[in-house]
Amino acid sequence: MAPVGPRSGDAIFSSIDRVNAELFTLTYGAIVRQLLTDLEEVEEVNKQLDQMGYNIGIRLIDEFLAKSGVSRCVDFKETAEMIAKVGFKMFLGVTASVTSWDADGTCCSIILEDNPLVDFVELPDTCQGLYYCNVLSGVIRGALEMVSMKIEVTWTRDVLRGDDAYELQVKLLKQVAEEYPYKDDE
Amino acid sequence: MIGVGKMKQYSNVLDKPLSKGKQEVSLTAFAFLFSELVQYNQTQVDNIAELERRLEDAGYAVGSRVLELLCNREKGNRRETRLLGILSFVHSTVWKVLFGKVADSLEKGTEHEDEYMISEKELLVNRFISIPKDMGTFNCGAFVAGIVKGVLDNAGFPAVVTAHFVPIEGQQRPRTTILIKFADEVLKREARLSQ
Numbered sequence: 151m152a153p154v155g156p157r158s159g160d161a162i163f164s165s166i167d168r169v170n171a172e173l174f175t176l177t178y179g180a181i182v183r184q185l186l187t188d189l190e191e192v193e194e195v196n197k198q199l200d201q202m203g204y205n206i207g208i209r210l211i212d213e214f215l216a217k218s219g220v221s222r223c224v225d226f227k228e229t230a231e232m233i234a235k236v237g238f239k240m241f242l243g244v245t246a247s248v249t250s251w252d253a254d255g256t257c258c259s260i261i262l263e264d265n266p267l268v269d270f271v272e273l274p275d276t277c278q279g280l281y282y283c284n285v286l287s288g289v290i291r292g293a294l295e296m297v298s299m300k301i302e303v304t305w306t307r308d309v310l311r312g313d314d315a316y317e318l319q320v321k322l323l324k325q326v327a328e329e330y331p332y333k334d335d336e
Numbered sequence: 337m338i339g340v341g342k343m344k345q346y347s348n349v350l351d352k353p354l355s356k357g358k359q360e361v362s363l364t365a366f367a368f369l370f371s372e373l374v375q376y377n378q379t380q381v382d383n384i385a386e387l388e389r390r391l392e393d394a395g396y397a398v399g400s401r402v403l404e405l406l407c408n409r410e411k412g413n414r415r416e417t418r419l420l421g422i423l424s425f426v427h428s429t430v431w432k433v434l435f436g437k438v439a440d441s442l443e444k445g446t447e448h449e450d451e452y453m454i455s456e457k458e459l460l461v462n463r464f465i466s467i468p469k470d471m472g473t474f475n476c477g478a479f480v481a482g483i484v485k486g487v488l489d490n491a492g493f494p495a496v497v498t499a500h501f502v503p504i505e506g507q508q509r510p511r512t513t514i515l516i517k518f519a520d521e522v523l524k525r526e527a528r529l530s531q
Contacts, residue, residue, distance in 0.1 A: 167363035169460065173434045174361045174369065176401055180394040181373050188380060202376065206368040213364055241365040266361055270401070272349040285369075 159239025162217050171243065171266040178267050182282060192279040199281070203288020204295075211293040214240065226322045227251065229299070230258050233290060233320075242266055250319075259306065262316040273310045282310050287318060298326045354409060357433060367464045374465075374476060384474045392482035392497075399486020406433060415491070419518070419526045422491050426484055427454055434483070435460045445515075450523050454484070454514045455502070462512060475499045477512045484514055494519040 181202075185195045218236050223229045234246035244266065250259040267283050281287075287303035294301050300323040307317035377390045407413055410429055416422040427442040431454075445451030459477050467474055477499030485497040496517045501510040 163362065168360040169363050169366045170357065170434055170436065171359040171361045172357055172402075172405070173398075174366050176398040177366065177369055177373065177394070179401075180397045181369070181376070183397060184373075184377075184390070184394055198376075202372040205375070206372055210364075210368060241362045243359060243361050266359060269355065270349065 159236040159245065162236070162240045163243060166217065166240070172269070175266055175269045178285070179271065186277065192277055196281050196284050199284035200288040203285035204292035206285070207289040207292020208296050210241070210289060211296045214293065225255065227255055229294070230260065230320060234260050238262070256322040258320055260318045260320060265309070265316055268310060271310060281305050281308065283308070283316065290318070290320065300324050300326060357409060370461055370479070371464070384471060388474065388478040391476065391478040392485065395479040395482020396486040399483040400490045402430060402434065402483065403487045403490050406430065418529065419493065419522065422488065422493050423452055426487055430487060448517070450518045452516045454516070456512050458509060459512045473501070475501055475512065477514065481514050484516065488516070493522050495522070
């Protein structure tokens with residue numbers, strides 16, 4: 151059977167089961183609130199959100215590869231395009247755009263105009279250091295690590311802190327060669 | 337660049353227009369997020385009752401916000417004062433908005449006057465969850481029970497809400513029932529209003 155070509159983010163999103171974004175938004179808010187009550191330190195909460203995102207990302211990548219039917223990306227540029235156009239659309243129903251490529255092609259910015267995680271959210275003065283959407287950076291990190299890419303993700307713009315959009319800077323640190331879990335000789 | 341407009345910046349989140357509520361995310365995104373919520377809470381507690389309580393607390397927060405949002409958007413800021421009114425609001429409107437369909441059934445308890453049950457063949461949150469044998473009667477529906485409790489408490493109908501599995505003949509997965517037990521004051525008030 152000939153392999154099915156990669157489907158567009160819109161096509162996949164309309165074919166999968168969906169839930170109301172508000173349930174998603176409110177559940178995420180409940181999680182952040184629980185973390186803030188338990189951990190109290192904003193830095194700790196940031197780390198915990200990133201860790202949760204990482205756990206989600208390592209499982210999300212399987213679903214992504216299965217539903218989207220994409221083949222191996224040729225270079226990091228294609229990877230970033232896939233994440234922004236297909237990945238975000240498939241899971242969050244919004245499209246992101248990729249900009250600001252550096253000379254090597256290893257560092258870029260993913261920009262989100264619309265973000266279902268932050269509807270109805272306002273950061274109080276006591277939580278100014280909080281990266282509310284840090285779970286997204288963990289998801290991207292976890293997902294790419296499962297396909298042998300080590301990356302670093304930082305937030306450069308955040309609407310909750312007064313900017314006009316969400317901007318994630320994704321930097322490829324290295325591509326790890328795939329290792330077999332067993333040795334041939336043994 | 338010509339033609340590219342910036343999103344209007346609202347300094348106050350309360351000034352932003354309220355969305356119509358039609359935006360959707362994938363079911364798997366929600367399922368992953370919910371599983372992280374449960375896993376995180378598992379690390380914070382020692383026993384199942386605590387875990388259920390924490391999930392219920394998380395759901396409570398969701399429920400109180402959902403009530404405000406829906407009262408404003410769907411009902412034009414009218415307030416429910418009768419018991420059946422608030423129950424059918426939860427059973428139809430809240431369920432429809434959050435889970436995409438009305439709840440399977442709403443029943444009045446036969447043994448006690450103050451008990452009502454909302455049943456669902458398969459709760460959305462439980463769809464991808466399997467409970468290991470050593471966790472006994474733990475039900476992640478405690479999150480949904482919390483949502484219902486949040487809605488009822490903030491609408492002025494204090495109640496104790498719990499989620500239970502009810503095995504059904506001929507079905508592999510048990511049905512989930514949300515049991516609502518209203519406080520005395522609610523019943524007294526209802527009796528007074530009925531006269």
